Amino acid sequence: MQTEHSFTLVVAYVDDLLVTSSDSTVITILKTALNSAFTITDLGALKYFLGIEVSRSDFVQQLSQFLSEPRAPHWSAAVHVLRYLKGTINFGLFYPANSGLSLEAFSDADWGTCIDSTRSLTGYCVFMGNSLISWKTQK
Structure with a gap:
């Protein structure tokens, strides 16, 4: 929903709703209306949605x-x-429709073999189906 002064987005997945808006008053009004029609649980600020970590x-x-x-x-x-x-x-990130929802994680460590610093390298990557969703490498 977009008005002259705000933009509001509601994403629905099964029985979960994600509500965001450029106007926090609109979110409060919407949550109050939803709570009067249904029993809802407000989980606060978004941290995860559909198993994906969200950062701001x-x-x-x-x-x-x-x-x-x-x-x-x-x-x-x-x-x-x-x-x-x-x-x-x-x-x-591209998530093909025919890719499964299986979650796989891989990690590796290279103990002290960095030629320049002789420090260890560690890393991991996480896949949802065939799609890479998270990764990190650090010394």
Whole structure:
């Protein structure tokens, strides 16, 4: 739902709802209306949805707080973000419909064989079906 002053999105999956809006008042009104029609449980801020961990960045919120009186550094930061988004518009994770929902994880450790630092390297990757959903490598 989009109004002149806000944008609200409700995602439904079986018996779970994900509600987000640019106006927190709209979320409160919607949750109150849903609770009067059904018994709902509010799980608070989104951390996981459909088994996928969700993290937020305050970067866009930090930029948006300066929209009323932007200065040159704010403008430069906004242009930088827009250029980045333009250059990565085709990036994303692809989850094919025929891929299963099995979760597989792999890990490895390379004990102290880094030639430059003689430190250990460890890493892991997690797949949902055939799709990589999480990975990390660190010394």
